[in-house]
Amino acid sequence: MDFVLIQFLTGLSNASALFLIASGLTVIFGVTRIVNFAHGSFYMLGAYLAWTIVRAFWDWGGREPYLFVLGVLAAAVVVGLIGVAMEMTLLRRIYRAPELFQLLATFGVVLMIQDATLAIWGPEDLPLPRPPWLRAFIDIAGSRFPRYDLILAIIGPVVLALLWLLFHRTRFGILVRAATQDREMVAALGVDQKKLFSGVFFLGSALAGLGGALVLPSQSANLQMDLSIIAEAFVVVVVGGMGSVTGAFLASLLIAEVQAFGIVLLPKITLVLVFLVMAAVLMVRPYGLLGKPQAHARAASGAVEPTLRPAPNILGLAGLAALLIAASAPFWAGAYAITVLIELAVFVLFAASLHLMMGPGGVVSFGHAAYFGLGAYGAALGLRYLALPMEAGLVAAPLFAGFFGVVFGVFVVRLSGVYLAMLTLAFAQIVWAATFQWVDVTGGDNGILGVWPSAWAADKSVYLWLALALCIGGTLLLRRFVFSPFGYGLRAARDSELRAEAIGLDTARLRLAAFAIAAAAAGLAGGVYAYAKGSVFPTYISIPKSVDALLMVLLGGVQTVTGPIVGAIAYHGLFVGILQATAYWRAALGLAIVVLVLAFPQGIAGFARDRWERARGLEAA
Amino acid sequence: MLSVSRLNAFYGRAHILHDVSLEAASGEVLVLLGRNGAGKSTTMKSIIGIVRPGAGSSVTFAGAEMAGRPPHEIARAGLGYVPEERRIFTDLTVMENLEVGRQAPREGLAPWTPERLFAIFPNLGRMRDRPGGRMSGGEQQMLTIARTLMGNPRLILLDEPSEGLAPVIVEEMANAIRQLKQEGLAVVLSEQNLHFAARVADRAVIIEKGTVRWQGTLATLEDEPEVKAQYLSV
Known part of the structure; x- marks a missing residue:
């Protein structure tokens, strides 16, 4: 006792x-x-x-x-x-x-x-x-x-x-x-x-x-205090009910006691435990212990979601030109440039997959790195336990991530707003904790090494072409979804759930399908990334990785399909490339984020589109 | 006291109010009449600043321009607003709801206190510590008016005060509005119910499709059946 x-x-x-x-x-x-x-x-x-x-x-x-x-x-x-x-x-x-x-x-x-x-x-x-x-x-x-x-x-x-x-x-x-x-x-x-x-x-x-x-x-x-506490604080706030002080008190008791006993009784899963508690509470009480459904914020005057339209032809040509330049890189660029181009291709698909959920789906995922990481680990675990070759691994990656996308998505699509974002964060932290603490299977902090491509794709140039084919192909496929009847239904469900249901759309199912597709696409990106790096680590699933994806989509602009692509290139190419060279790159990146948010509340692509349409005399949406 | 001229309002790109102009003198009860969706609520929201009036709109109150100023400044200038949806703070008690509305006394007006308000709305005085969420619709309607009066307004905007209330409560509401007039307040209310309007208001402005169609005293309106038929009958 x-x-x-x-x-x-x-x-x-x-x-x-x-x-x-x-x-x-x-x-x-x-x-x-x-x-x-x-x-x-x-x-x-x-x-x-x-x-x-x-x-x-x-x-x-x-x-x-x-x-x-x-x-x-x-x-x-x-x-x-x-x-x-x-x-x-x-x-x-x-x-x-x-x-x-x-x-x-x-x-x-x-x-x-x-x-x-x-x-x-x-x-x-x-x-x-x-x-x-x-x-x-x-x-x-x-x-x-x-x-x-x-x-x-x-x-x-x-x-x-x-x-x-x-x-x-x-x-x-x-x-x-x-x-x-x-x-x-x-x-x-x-x-x-x-x-x-x-x-x-x-x-x-x-x-x-x-x-x-x-x-x-x-x-x-x-210096680690900030991010280590913030995830826990989010959990407490969400479990207690957002805005409720008494709820926060009860939730902090619950979480702290679960941790205090968990560390002795179940030392192997302490990290997962907290998030499991949160997921469990949110399944029973979607607004937390003492929370209330958030009053549906009436759209402020003018805040109507702009219509998503196909990009003008000239952008398609520009994209094609960019793709050709990237594909011809082996003939004129060095090894480092090729590595960066492979990463760019990966992040374009990663960002586009998040955009499918955030833009047309209206589902803000705060833990999208989970599916990127699940894809990478799907390929790596397939290699380690089933000796899958790269070809099979690249099939396994999206399937593995897509499977978890369905499992998590079932719970996620029932919520909305901040609670939804926090539940996606919780699932991402569960996946992260599993890869970090389940050392026997995942190698823990040391990751899984030796995830190399098959012999025919071992050459960097060939792998670049493969990455471009898979990632750009995947991105174009996602774009195809957005402008298909499925995409229209998804947007209808986002803009007015009741009306969409009244005309016979199963909105929860549409969202779940979008969630699974986005997860699978992110998984493919993760798989391609794993073979490019030759290894997988828990950091692929960390909070900063999810924030990276959000930054790419938001900086590019969530209201356009081109946005995430521009965002991925701008973010990965410019910020990471240039800013990381400076000693205080975090502060520089943080400042850049703040300035960009203040200057382009619609994202870079949204801003450019408005300018373009205004210049051509079209009415902005 | 209140002078609205060429008021335009937009929701997104939808043009809701077209050059609405109206006046309300101190001590007067003015009623905005019109069917559902005619633009009565939007007119009120634009006056109080919750909906931002379009360029060129002018809302002067007690000699000062209000258009474009934030709602809290307009409220502090002495313009009270009672929304149609009541928007009681359901977690707060009656007394706490009143506290949120409280503002400094206004020169020349006897300041409102909870006790004075309970004399007009006796029901509220019997449930001081009850949370707003556990009150009936009629009680909430009384509370939302009392809450706005705590700001000691010179003019009060009442958006459809009789809507959805039982006949007995409607009677109480009419009495309350007459009492406010006696206190020297100007009242602008919106109504779909002509009978209710006729009992409390001095003058009427008829709005349809965001445009002022007719204005005059209620006595004149009685003699114009075709106006009533065209804009007010269902």
């Missing part, structure tokens, strides 16, 4: 930190509808700032507990102000942009904060020196339990109570709750949204900063 009690207490103290972060995220989402990726970065900044501020206080007045408390609070306030600065300079300009653009913009901030932190505090982990009162233990049921962890366990419920008072006993809190339900009505009643949003950002960011500062004594400040 002692073991149960101790693990339970450990879970409680972890739950507190998780709740602080998740409550900030959920409050921000509730009012502003922004899914703030940078929230994990605020948590990380909280830890680093506390490291600096608490030590400065201690240098001045000795290692006193009250100075620790003051330092932690000061760090939280500073992080809150940084959050306000981000809201006022960046987010305020894009509240009306599509939600994925907002998400990408905040991801740009993640990258910038990573490099800023690296520049200011350096790459080393920074532990806080622990005076005796921070190291003390308490006897509980015959076991020693860290006193600080016990205090942490109490802080969670205390903060919940304070937040409850804030939301029910102050005008600010009442306005926040009202705005969570209907911010347009709040504005029509004379409340300035800008101030309200800034206030909410201060509160939410300060909570994240407080969480980061409070975990500093038990973990040191490090």
Whole structure:
């Protein structure tokens, strides 16, 4: 029984930190509808700032507990102000942009904060020196339990109570709750949204900063804190119900206890466990434990999805020319250029497959890398266990990914909006965790090596032609789907589910079919990539990989079929190629993302199309 | 007090309002009459700024130009808006809903307090701590008006206040509107129900297909059966 009690207490103290972060995220989402990726970065900044501020206080007045408390609070306030600065300079300009653009913009901030932190505090982990009162233990049921962890366990419920008072006993809190339900009505009643949003950002960011500062004594400040916590915080927010603080509290208890016991009882699947819990909760309660169906945001005036039309002939000719130039590369370019061209072909198909879901399908996948990775692993596992040759492996890749596309898709297509995006993220994390932790089968972190093409395609030039044939062929096939009756039905289901069903379309099935096709296409891209690299790794399925795909599609423009192709080439060719050469490439990339989101809310191709049509006197859609 | 001239509004590329012009004097009850989809709600939403008026539109209120300003500034200038869908905050109690609407007192007007409002809407006073989501349609309708009054408006826009209410409640609503007029408020309401309009309003503006077709006092309208037949009968 002692073991149960101790693990339970450990879970409680972890739950507190998780709740602080998740409550900030959920409050921000509730009012502003922004899914703030940078929230994990605020948590990380909280830890680093506390490291600096608490030590400065201690240098001045000795290692006193009250100075620790003051330092932690000061760090939280500073992080809150940084959050306000981000809201006022960046987010305020894009509240009306599509939600994925907002998400990408905040991801740009993640990258910038990573490099800023690296520049200011350096790459080393920074532990806080622990005076005796921070190291003390308490006897509980015959076991020693860290006193600080016990205090942490109490802080969670205390903060919940304070937040409850804030939301029910102050005008600010009442306005926040009202705005969570209907911010347009709040504005029509004379409340300035800008101030309200800034206030909410201060509160939410300060909570994240407080969480980061409070975990500093038990973990040191490090540069991996941001992305490692953000996935968990998303899970907690989604499981609790987006916008619900009490839900976030219950969910953080659930998740932290599952982790605390899972790490002892099921150590092999700890990473998967959290996401399995989330997937299970969302299947039973699609809006989380205490969430409500999101009020269907009435389309703001003018926000009608533009019609998807075939590109003008001249673009087709340009595409053909580009293809010919790429195919003739072996005759004029070096080995490195050929490698880059193979990658480009792969990413064009990868981006096009995501576009099928996001554009015509209206299904925003936040974990598209899963299917890319499943394709790559399908080929590699086929080689390892069935000794499949490359030809069979390239058939197995899309089938393997498509199969999982159907399995995951069954659950995904029932949801919509942010919940859907988060469930796709959860499935991607499950796949990632499986490849990472299931070492016996997948080789874990070391991946699977020796995935080489057959002898006839071993030459780089031949493989380039093969990659072009498969990837460009696949992309053209996807385009064919978009302009087929299937594609029309899919778009009808996206634009008005009820009307589409009323004329006899099975919308869930259409979406599932699109999901499976997109997964299979991404799988083919993954398979081609695996043989090009000769190896597969879990990083193929990581969050940044999914973000890569989103960036390609969104930068290119989701409203055109050409968009993702342009986006893939622009992103992979320019940003990765040029920016990675600089020391602070993350900050440069982040800045580029932010600038692009601000400058081209329709994407590059959408922008170009508008200009083109305006110049020719056609009416923009 | 309120002067709307050449108001145009668009949803996407659909042109909804065509050069709508109307006036409402202080202490007057003006009714916008018209069938479903005639443009009454859009007129109100454009006045309060939820729908952005097209170029060239002018909405002056108490001498200041409102067109193009954000809704919260227009509301703070003393223009209250009560939407057709009521849009009560269902998680908030009656008192909390009123708090969201509260604004600073306005010069020359006795400030509204929950107690004064409960004198007009006695039902609300008996359910101060009830969440908005657990109230009947009629109670919600009273609450949405009371909530807007907490902002101490000089003029209140009421979008179809009698819609979907039981006859007894409609009677209460008519009394409430007459009381607001007595308090010195200007009221602009939209209606499809001519009988209700005739009991509360001084003047009428008839809108059809986003265009003003007729205006005059309700007494005059009684003598023009062909106008009624053309624009109002179903």
